[in-house]
Amino acid sequence: QQNAETLGFQTEVKQLLQLMIHSLYSNKEIFLRELVSNASDACDKLRFESIDNPDLLEGDGEMRIRVEYDKEQRTITISDNGIGMSRDEAVKNLGTIARSGTKEFFSQLTGDKQKDAQLIGQFGVGFYSSFIVAEKVSVLSRRAGTPETEGVLWESEGQGDFRVAPAEKADRGTAITLYLREEDAEFADGWRLRAILRRYSDHISLPIQMRKEDWDAEKQEQIKSNEWETVNQANALWTRARNDIEDEQYIEFYKHIAHDFEDPLAWTHNRVEGRTEYTQLLYIPKRAPFDLWDRDAKRGVKLYVKRVFIMDDAEQLLPNYLRFVRGVIDSADLPLNVSREILQESRDVRAIRDGSARRVLSLLEDLAENEPDKYTQFWQTFGQVLKEGVGEDTSNKERIAGLLRFASTHNDSSVQDVSLSDYIGRMKEGQDKIYYVTADSYAAAKHSPHLEVFRKKGIEVLLLSERVDEWMLSFLTEFDGKTLVSVAKGGLDLAELADEEEKQKQEKVAEEFKPLVERLEKTLGEKVKSVRVTGRLVDSPACVVVDEHEMSPHLLRMLQAAGQ
Numbered sequence: 001q002q003n004a005e006t007l008g009f010q011t012e013v014k015q016l017l018q019l020m021i022h023s024l025y026s027n028k029e030i031f032l033r034e035l036v037s038n039a040s041d042a043c044d045k046l047r048f049e050s051i052d053n054p055d056l057l058e059g060d061g062e063m064r065i066r067v068e069y070d071k072e073q074r075t076i077t078i079s080d081n082g083i084g085m086s087r088d089e090a091v092k093n094l095g096t097i098a099r100s101g102t103k104e105f106f107s108q109l110t111g112d113k114q115k116d117a118q119l120i121g122q123f124g125v126g127f128y129s130s131f132i133v134a135e136k137v138s139v140l141s142r143r144a145g146t147p148e149t150e151g152v153l154w155e156s157e158g159q160g161d162f163r164v165a166p167a168e169k170a171d172r173g174t175a176i177t178l179y180l181r182e183e184d185a186e187f188a189d190g191w192r193l194r195a196i197l198r199r200y201s202d203h204i205s206l207p208i209q210m211r212k213e214d215w216d217a218e219k220q221e222q223i224k225s226n227e228w229e230t231v232n233q234a235n236a237l238w239t240r241a242r243n244d245i246e247d248e249q250y251i252e253f254y255k256h257i258a259h260d261f262e263d264p265l266a267w268t269h270n271r272v273e274g275r276t277e278y279t280q281l282l283y284i285p286k287r288a289p290f291d292l293w294d295r296d297a298k299r300g301v302k303l304y305v306k307r308v309f310i311m312d313d314a315e316q317l318l319p320n321y322l323r324f325v326r327g328v329i330d331s332a333d334l335p336l337n338v339s340r341e342i343l344q345e346s347r348d349v350r351a352i353r354d355g356s357a358r359r360v361l362s363l364l365e366d367l368a369e370n371e372p373d374k375y376t377q378f379w380q381t382f383g384q385v386l387k388e389g390v391g392e393d394t395s396n397k398e399r400i401a402g403l404l405r406f407a408s409t410h411n412d413s414s415v416q417d418v419s420l421s422d423y424i425g426r427m428k429e430g431q432d433k434i435y436y437v438t439a440d441s442y443a444a445a446k447h448s449p450h451l452e453v454f455r456k457k458g459i460e461v462l463l464l465s466e467r468v469d470e471w472m473l474s475f476l477t478e479f480d481g482k483t484l485v486s487v488a489k490g491g492l493d494l495a496e497l498a499d500e501e502e503k504q505k506q507e508k509v510a511e512e513f514k515p516l517v518e519r520l521e522k523t524l525g526e527k528v529k530s531v532r533v534t535g536r537l538v539d540s541p542a543c544v545v546v547d548e549h550e551m552s553p554h555l556l557r558m559l560q561a562a563g564q
């Protein structure tokens with residue numbers, strides 16, 4: 001064959017292939033879901049590109065996915081009439097993994113199969129899952145709008161390399177043929193394939209077609225006819241009524257759009273009517289994506305306009321602090337040719353963002369109240385991200401504050417499960433402030449000398465030790481009418497909590513130590529602002545505090561470390 005080339009897989013692809021075959025043997029049928037999902041994405045992309053360039057449709061605008069099989073040959077073919085791939089696209093898309101952070105991700109692999117299998121779920125396997133059941137995969141593709149002679153044939157056994165060669169293809173799109181391993185021959189079966197498609201791909205909005213089959217009583221086997229039939233519901237899941245959707249369908253739809261292996265933790269599905277109209281189906285994942293803290297990582301939801309796919313990762317549709325949310329928003333108002341730039345300025349988009357943020361917060365409030373275990377799981381995974389919302393989203397600050405969870409002297413454990421309302425509910429007679437301490441670690445916070453007097457008086461203190469906390473607290477000065485106060489700041493007024501006898505004692509002590517204080521002030525001179533007798537220590541003789549309106553030592557250290 002002319003111009004045939006053999007090329008090597010990217011190292012990470014080789015690792016992925018190895019790992020996948022070892023870790024997914026008990027879940028083999030997912031290959032079909034992944035391939036159908038890609039076929040559906042390819043049709044979405046073509047529909048979108050054809051808005052500006054109708055010629056791409058080559059006279060055929062009916063997008064569909066077809067699944068065929070041949071028992072004798074032990075093959076399954078999944079074909080679509082979507083966007084297709086050029087030679088270069090096939091080399092890049094089917095030979096490398098383009099996602100940011102891929103290298104770092106693979107460097108975490110330990111060689112321990114069980115642990116690595118967990119990791120892989122977090123990564124998603126996509127196209128390469130074909131090799132779980134296939135000993136050879138061939139992909140015949142042609143990009144929409146290119147000549148019939150410019151197709152590409154990509155083939156591989158999933159070992160170290162793959163071959164690409166020019167090929168002819170009459171119709172646009174992609175046909176993927178799996179040559180099944182002997183032990184996986186069972187998948188080349190009409191019943192089996194239909195059952196898998198209904199289970200995993202029913203939510204796909206395009207028709208998935210298979211050849212009609214009839215039972216031939218004489219031959220005692222299924223006979224395929226030339227007619228096609230649609231085996232899924234073929235309407236967009238989010239356009240259906242909530243009551244008509246089963247949890248299983250919501251879950252599979254999530255896996256399709258989020259490229260996640262795990263079930264979601266929770267979701268919310270609503271049609272919003274009024275000045276701006278849109279449907280939102282938003283999910284909270286169970287696990288953080290490996291690139292949650294990667295600034296360049298993709299985030300955001302899928303945007304549709306009147307059921308036409310417009311773009312992935314529309315980040316303008318949700319505030320940044322909800323970047324872990326996945327899902328679909330389908331707007332009835334935005335123009336089909338909306339660009340990322342237009343999204344940034346659109347008033348409709350702002351309305352959608354505000355509405356979606358409120359929905360997600362309601363979902364979280366609902367979890368916190370009714371499914372505390374799930375909420376704990378959420379908090380452990382995404383709590384640090386949600387904290388950013390306190391500074392970022394002024395209009396929802398109080399609600400976000402209500403969702404915060406802290407470690408506290410009340411539990412003597414590093415688990416963050418105390419809400420500000422819990423704290424207020426336990427406040428002492430006469431206490432009108434919420435006390436907290438910040439430090440570099442939970443242990444440092446817990447052993448802070450500033451806590452002594454609080455321990456003695458039995459007053460609870462929140463223990464904060466995450467990087468984002470100081471920044472967050474600069475926005476969160478009050479909750480439910482109670483001021484938040486750092487125990488490390490000056491002017492700590494515990495007087496109203498002291499009884500008469502104690503007050504008199506303190507005054508007497510202050511009088512007695514006046515000469516010492518004066519001597520200390522003189523000796524320390526410029527180094528300190530003032531020296532005071534205090535009731536805040538129990539066991540330690542002295543401590544340094546900052547003025548109420550000054551930066552805490554912890555924040556100071558953080559800024560210094562950041563070179564400020």
Ligand code: ADP
Pocket residue numbers: 034038039041042080082083084085093094124125126127128173174259
């Ligand atoms: P993902 O779907 O998460 O991008 P996959 O491994 O499933 O990852 O697919 C890799 C890439 O291969 C896709 O992003 C797409 O560019 C390309 N691709 C896969 N299947 C098809 C298809 N049927 N038609 C066109 N492109 C495809």
Ligand code: MG
Pocket residue numbers: 034037038126127
């Ligand atoms: Mg995919």
